[in-house]
């Protein structure tokens with residue numbers, strides 16, 4: 001990681017600049033999720049130029065299983081493989097392995113599991129996760145951890161968190177060892193580059209003192225950034241918000257802060273208000289594919305019969321290429337809700353694609369608006385306006 005600086009603050013909210021090997025990211029930022037190396041239904045060009053994505057997320061676990069490291073190594077990393085040349089973050093695979101439930105067994109050494117693709121017996125330790133992320137050559141790698149289940153007793157949450165902290169230490173050692181020898185020396189990605197970054201992940205379940213203990217353990221090891229993990233795993237919203245409000249402001253102020261796997265537009269606003277810089281979530285893309293559209297006046301379920309003959313765009317205030325082609329240099333009117341409704345009803349992939357483009361634009365634009373409001377010292381006013389507009393109802 002080249003640098004991170006906070007340029008403006010408003011209350012706890014921050015606007016910053018994160019300089020990585022593949023480019024600069026303006027924070028706060030939302031990272032579209034490219035699970036298997038693709039943000040489903042959206043080309044890198046549209047992602048970058050029309051939606052304004054600055055960094056996307058790749059899943060270590062899925063890419064390791066398919067297509068496998070050999071293919072990605074032949075492309076000199078994930079950027080070239082998926083043809084996205086801006087920054088990328090990869091998760092550690094910990095969450096996906098953990099999500100396998102009965103198919104996995106966790107020990108001090110790592111996680112033994114059965115491949116959901118072909119049933120092979122596989123093993124992932126922190127060192128494996130670091131090695132895979134090294135081959136992927138992501139700008140930001142994540143430490144390998146165990147996501148604490150919900151619900152968990154205090155004893156279970158403490159034991160799980162402490163295991164994650166031992167794995168965090170092993171991740172750091174392994175990552176630093178691998179970083180000594182750049183894997184793609186001589187390639188374009190080796191020019192002028194600094195080491196990729198490794199972020200630590202705060203665990204501790206719903207227990208505030210365990211969250212603090214976890215954070216202290218991580219800062220002692222030392223990471224380039226800090227994430228809050230283990231939220232949005234089935235807990236009530238008020239628990240998520242309580243742990244967020246407790247943990248986020250304690251994260252080191254001069255380093256990027258990442259809230260993992262969250263969430264709704266309202267959750268993102270809450271995250272920024274608590275000083276979070278980075279977010280990822282499948283919600284805008286997954287919900288989009290199912291006809292759930294986010295708008296400035298609330299959420300819209302386009303499959304609903306009332307949109308059958310609705311000639312309005314999804315969101316008249318939206319600047320995305322679906323709602324506002326003119327803003328993207330195209331001389332044609334917007335797509336109508338009636339057309340989006342029709343595409344969803346016949347399960348046409350174009351419907352999923354257009355919905356994803358709109359939703360991702362909505363999320364990215366929200367982050368741009370928050371950044372501008374923070375820089376103008378008007379974050380609270382923006383937040384109230386956003387909340388009341390979202391409550392209007394489409």
Ligand SMILES: [Zn+2]
Nearest residue numbers: 318320323358
């Ligand atoms: Zn739109």
